[in-house]
Amino acid sequence: MSSEKPAVRLALLGCGTVGSEVVRLLHEQSEDLTARIGAPLELVGIAVRRPGRQRDSDIDPALFTTDALGLVKRDDVDVVIEVVGGIEPARSWLTESLKAGKSVVTANKALLAEDGATLHDAAAEGGADLYYEAAVAGAIPLLRPLRESLHGDRVTRVTGIVNGTTNFILSSMDATGAGFGEALDEATELGYAEADPTADVEGFDAAAKAAILASLAFHTRVTAADVFREGMTGVTAADMASAKEMGCTIKLLCIAQRGEDSAGTDSVSVRVHPAMIPRSHPLAGVGDAFNAVFVEAEAAGQLMFYGRGAGGTPTASAVLGDIVAAARNRLSGTRAPSESSYAHLPIRPIGESVTRYHISLDVADRQGVLATVAGVFAKHEVSIATVRQSGRDEDATLVIVTHGAPDANLAATVEDLRSLDIVRSIASVLRVEGGA
Amino acid sequence: MSSEKPAVRLALLGCGTVGSEVVRLLHEQSEDLTARIGAPLELVGIAVRRPGRQRDSDIDPALFTTDALGLVKRDDVDVVIEVVGGIEPARSWLTESLKAGKSVVTANKALLAEDGATLHDAAAEGGADLYYEAAVAGAIPLLRPLRESLHGDRVTRVTGIVNGTTNFILSSMDATGAGFGEALDEATELGYAEADPTADVEGFDAAAKAAILASLAFHTRVTAADVFREGMTGVTAADMASAKEMGCTIKLLCIAQRGEDSAGTDSVSVRVHPAMIPRSHPLAGVGDAFNAVFVEAEAAGQLMFYGRGAGGTPTASAVLGDIVAAARNRLSGTRAPSESSYAHLPIRPIGESVTRYHISLDVADRQGVLATVAGVFAKHEVSIATVRQSGRDEDATLVIVTHGAPDANLAATVEDLRSLDIVRSIASVLRVEGGA
Numbered sequence: 001m002s003s004e005k006p007a008v009r010l011a012l013l014g015c016g017t018v019g020s021e022v023v024r025l026l027h028e029q030s031e032d033l034t035a036r037i038g039a040p041l042e043l044v045g046i047a048v049r050r051p052g053r054q055r056d057s058d059i060d061p062a063l064f065t066t067d068a069l070g071l072v073k074r075d076d077v078d079v080v081i082e083v084v085g086g087i088e089p090a091r092s093w094l095t096e097s098l099k100a101g102k103s104v105v106t107a108n109k110a111l112l113a114e115d116g117a118t119l120h121d122a123a124a125e126g127g128a129d130l131y132y133e134a135a136v137a138g139a140i141p142l143l144r145p146l147r148e149s150l151h152g153d154r155v156t157r158v159t160g161i162v163n164g165t166t167n168f169i170l171s172s173m174d175a176t177g178a179g180f181g182e183a184l185d186e187a188t189e190l191g192y193a194e195a196d197p198t199a200d201v202e203g204f205d206a207a208a209k210a211a212i213l214a215s216l217a218f219h220t221r222v223t224a225a226d227v228f229r230e231g232m233t234g235v236t237a238a239d240m241a242s243a244k245e246m247g248c249t250i251k252l253l254c255i256a257q258r259g260e261d262s263a264g265t266d267s268v269s270v271r272v273h274p275a276m277i278p279r280s281h282p283l284a285g286v287g288d289a290f291n292a293v294f295v296e297a298e299a300a301g302q303l304m305f306y307g308r309g310a311g312g313t314p315t316a317s318a319v320l321g322d323i324v325a326a327a328r329n330r331l332s333g334t335r336a337p338s339e340s341s342y343a344h345l346p347i348r349p350i351g352e353s354v355t356r357y358h359i360s361l362d363v364a365d366r367q368g369v370l371a372t373v374a375g376v377f378a379k380h381e382v383s384i385a386t387v388r389q390s391g392r393d394e395d396a397t398l399v400i401v402t403h404g405a406p407d408a409n410l411a412a413t414v415e416d417l418r419s420l421d422i423v424r425s426i427a428s429v430l431r432v433e434g435g436a
Numbered sequence: 437m438s439s440e441k442p443a444v445r446l447a448l449l450g451c452g453t454v455g456s457e458v459v460r461l462l463h464e465q466s467e468d469l470t471a472r473i474g475a476p477l478e479l480v481g482i483a484v485r486r487p488g489r490q491r492d493s494d495i496d497p498a499l500f501t502t503d504a505l506g507l508v509k510r511d512d513v514d515v516v517i518e519v520v521g522g523i524e525p526a527r528s529w530l531t532e533s534l535k536a537g538k539s540v541v542t543a544n545k546a547l548l549a550e551d552g553a554t555l556h557d558a559a560a561e562g563g564a565d566l567y568y569e570a571a572v573a574g575a576i577p578l579l580r581p582l583r584e585s586l587h588g589d590r591v592t593r594v595t596g597i598v599n600g601t602t603n604f605i606l607s608s609m610d611a612t613g614a615g616f617g618e619a620l621d622e623a624t625e626l627g628y629a630e631a632d633p634t635a636d637v638e639g640f641d642a643a644a645k646a647a648i649l650a651s652l653a654f655h656t657r658v659t660a661a662d663v664f665r666e667g668m669t670g671v672t673a674a675d676m677a678s679a680k681e682m683g684c685t686i687k688l689l690c691i692a693q694r695g696e697d698s699a700g701t702d703s704v705s706v707r708v709h710p711a712m713i714p715r716s717h718p719l720a721g722v723g724d725a726f727n728a729v730f731v732e733a734e735a736a737g738q739l740m741f742y743g744r745g746a747g748g749t750p751t752a753s754a755v756l757g758d759i760v761a762a763a764r765n766r767l768s769g770t771r772a773p774s775e776s777s778y779a780h781l782p783i784r785p786i787g788e789s790v791t792r793y794h795i796s797l798d799v800a801d802r803q804g805v806l807a808t809v810a811g812v813f814a815k816h817e818v819s820i821a822t823v824r825q826s827g828r829d830e831d832a833t834l835v836i837v838t839h840g841a842p843d844a845n846l847a848a849t850v851e852d853l854r855s856l857d858i859v860r861s862i863a864s865v866l867r868v869e870g871g872a
Contacts, residue, residue, distance in 0.1 A: 152756020320588020
């Protein structure tokens, strides 16, 4: 398929798992891509740290350079694709590119979540496109719908499983009854977890994605620092068993919610933590290393987007989609919808976020225990939804699920319970989501 | 939020369930919409058949007109929104609008599926935008991802539950063991089925949507006439019970698949029929009147989009998203990606589509029956995956699930089985999807 139009010229920063897949797809799909864009794409350079490293032999070695900044400064580059990750030097390269009016396609969630403002400001200054579909939930077309489809609607809540590693671990704990350590070992063996899994299991990766999702959903700048974060290393086999008894499973969720704070101000709460969700919830069935994002909007109602959240090829698919969009815009002399942050909503601290707790207590099996325990909840104005009591010899277990209450009240309730004589131990505390 | 830019002016054709919700959302969200677009939206006219009918009192009666063609011809109209449905006069109005360079937002699946080409050609002639997110799967942002996100990828298959009425009926049959008639009655009572449910239960509605999805997924013009269609009125309580025994459920699926036909030509198969799918498949859990579309692409892998497929408010949400996109394009002097039909793939007839059958036979319990039956399959080169035989007195039931084979071979096998003396009756024949 020939084209009269001159090629759109691409510079690639990084050639690891995702980058080499981008190169492969650009090559394999070149005929389709030319048809869809109306002009061919031409890769003019690939910045890497070690050009001598063994790579796919199909790549012309003359394309490699170690001078990334020099590459993005070239006058003949139209679109810069960044798949290196990390804050610096990626930020300098992309800021330079955008200010010079070059379109940027990036998968760099850490940079977007920590300092997206700098990139968006540079894009506005240079009148350039900034696309980052691959930064959240890999191959799932999610950011474009949030950016471009739901903008006649008002999103009230986004609940996502956005980290494949932890979803694999929790799905495995759910299926086999394994503990966290055992399930993590399995994930590591199968290549789903990195040697140092901290970013995944402590929720840092999910928190970065939560910040990006919340920014788009609520037209408000949200950074990773605004996100309440609690990892899932504390989830035990006993917690999972308890969840099962309640007809629930446990997922590491990112939750971004719009609502009023205690003073009645329209505001945004963004948090990442493990939570019980009912098995009937569409997110409960998202197994393996899949990702899914559940969106609630005033008019659209409930939506869910599901797919592969990671991996070289799925992520490269999202990058390619963005490249085509950026290339089409350049040819037609237009721009994508730019950053939308007009709402400027304040961030609500976790203490003011309304959550529900599942609390499992080992208590002395004495008369009046339930009354004492219930009194602590009442003192903090936390309403109890259900209590299950099961005795064994001198001890009993109380499993209490609350109604929604400010997280600070729930936390204070747990603190007070801990100091009661009749409470031998607090076996588990988990938030509950997705219920009525 | 004020804007220096002049308003983008809208004409609305139709003011029923969806239209009145569009008007309400335009009014309620006007501040947000202005912020997102960069200019206000102004509704300048609403074409209806009976302007005197009782409507939402918030609508200025001066906006109503019975002269739809006159309205779309007005020079001061920028975007025409059509929520009337049907082929004519909608086609004339929209063709007129597009040729004159006015952007069109339509929810008219019947028109797009029967004669989308006329609309796309008119859009090309007038250099105008044609958006129709609401035409398939209501509120779910699905067409935009197919049009704009996956275009760096190659879609191989789209499997959808795109009709809420039949999904409600089948979900109810699955949950309660009810027969089709009983479940249909329930759907009618609850307002999920229309008084005349033919378009839904016979698969016409799903076939129209299948044509639109296939056109977008495969860059090929596909019309409703190209879609093999089989309704779900023949699905019995016994079929559902049989599906359950196999760990499956039954859904009315629309399936669009790209692959090679018997001559090795890259081609497209599009069909709508009830099918068994394993409970482990993400589509199996789509209950109630929800819609979901499962997309398989070479690079992206498996994706699913889930949400409300119908209803005034969800559909209006999709319409609003399109209005914003069209308005933004007008302000920036650009166009959306236009129709992409460069692939021109031929349509494969159902006989050449590879499917799998589940066949339940009542046979005489005699020696050699299985050998005879298996011989019929072998004669038509259909490979058997599993056989379950259960005897009762003189009769036995054989439940046979095949491997994939051309549908014509499977149909011929069933025809031959019917003529065997030892086959008393063929209790059910259902296609099987989503398996290995």
